[in-house]
Amino acid sequence: MSNLDLRPTAARCGGEASEGPVKQLLTGRLVPLGESTVVRRLLPTLGRRMVGAWCFVDHYGPDDIADEPGMQVPPHPHMGLQTVSWLHQGEVLHRDSLGSLQTVRPRELGLMTSGRAIAHSEESPREHARLLHGAQLWVALPDTHRHTDPAFEHHPHLPEITAAGLHATVILGELDGATSPGTTHTPIVGADLTLHEGTEHRLPLDPGFEYAVLSMTGGVDVDGVRVEPGSILYLGCGRRELPLLARTDASVLLLGGEPFEERLVMWWNFVGRSGEEIAEAREAWQAGTRFGEVHGYAGDRLQAPELPPLPLKPRGRER
Template sequence: MSNLDRRPAARELGGLQDTAAGPALDLLPGKAVMLGESTRVRRLLPTLGRRLVGAWAFVDHYGPDDVATGAGMQVPPHPHTGLQTVSWLLEGEVHHRDSLGSDVRFRPGELALMTAGHGIAHSEQSPVPHPRYLHGAQLWVALPDAHRETVPAFEHHTTLPGWTSDGLTTTVLMGSLGGAVSPGTAYTPLLGADLALDAGADVELPLDPDFEHGLLVSSGAATAEGAPLERGAMLYLGTGRRSLRLRAAEPSRLLLLGGEPFEERLVMWWNFVGRSGEEIADYAEQWNAESDRFGAVEGFDGNRLTAPPLPPVQLKARGRQG
């Protein structure tokens, strides 16, 4: 999924200055952002005071939206570099096409994982016809320097591991949790897991104390270590936790994200992740010039996006400042 902001701010990511040295309970409210003309999302990362959770660099939560009489998601071809996109649906269906020739429809409970690496282009649309509701999350993972020029790839996993116990059903998207290991390719120590809580659930979830974690409420309402959570908000949990107590008075869906704090400094602007302003400017120029770096998305009926004008100030990587 693209950042369709035509005046995107440069995000300075990486480093350990703002990584919690221990457990935290910081509430991160979502910011409403329009994705094109059809989809309103809640942007949880990056946000004021928090740019990363592990290598997770971008988190949009959308829906549930009634798209029965509308076009639903319509994201034209656009580029990415230096990151992975992780697409997760709770309701609906999305048609993914990319410049590798992938042409896939993915549904709730399936992992669509795209590694941009050196460069890729893709589009995402609600198919015709499509289900009435659209609800999910779009996430980006920053690639470390050793892998950011890797050959682009797309993975579609229709079955994911997990377990059910004491009113909690887990599905592991990325990394591992409680012995369940995702088939998705990861390039840093990482965790992404969907947590479905029954009404009345009261559970203790094991965590890796070397990771920092964040918790997004996709639906319902719950508490984490006694802190109340509401739909569309994210709770930053810090580091050093070996477990997390979750309670839910009503059926709820949560998205747990975690990973080792990302030490490298980088710049994120529009749909690119790089290490300097000069790199970002070069990516944008190559995309607008239709360079072979990104390729072409076949089968999309419409125009591709153009990179917006660069900001008037130099883009610099300075770390994790809020």
């Protein structure tokens, strides 16, 4: 998925990671995406740039797209990151410059590793379901892997965890002994949790990770804090378990990982280490080099916005 902001600022990726547990509730800002989709942008946001290596989080829907084209994101570039497509309702057709063509459906993992450079598009199929609901997330690649070959993975079957009133799907990383087949390059976890009304559960966590919980549907209390759909609760580090209480049938995404220590520049659809690197990537995309070509999308590719007038400086986090 692309950041379609025509005047993107340089995100100060990182920021301070809490030494211990905290409860920081964040709400998203509405951002138009393509022709008819509006997303709630939750990361990066004021006061919180990353959770582990998770550096970008959009939540969208549920949207009634029965008489709409739905998601229509033209070909655009990425570098230095992984994209994670996660659906609760609807379908998204993925195309990329590797030649991949894949429809991603609910609770299936679409994982694209940009490495040094890739381009892709995302769209609702012409014949699509009435509702579209999901999340799009980015994972920053560490310096040792950010120049790797680009790749796309589709995992229709993921490991699951069940307990009384709880069902969890492990999207990335490992949770409670279950490990996703998705490729990771830093210690990280992402999981989809579905809870029945009235369920109380204490989910085991890694105290070396920092965590956040994104509410997708329903009413759920996370460590005593009500988290409404389309908002995210940052939880900090040092937790060994997470108390959950479902006020209604509910679904949340758990995101976590070791605090990401590297200094980054994140601008538009690029994650780099210097302003010069970002400028070179923009120039290559505009010139039609390096990122390859996406075939089959019925429309023009995105043009990169202008760089900001001030220098793009790498930022880090302090723990």
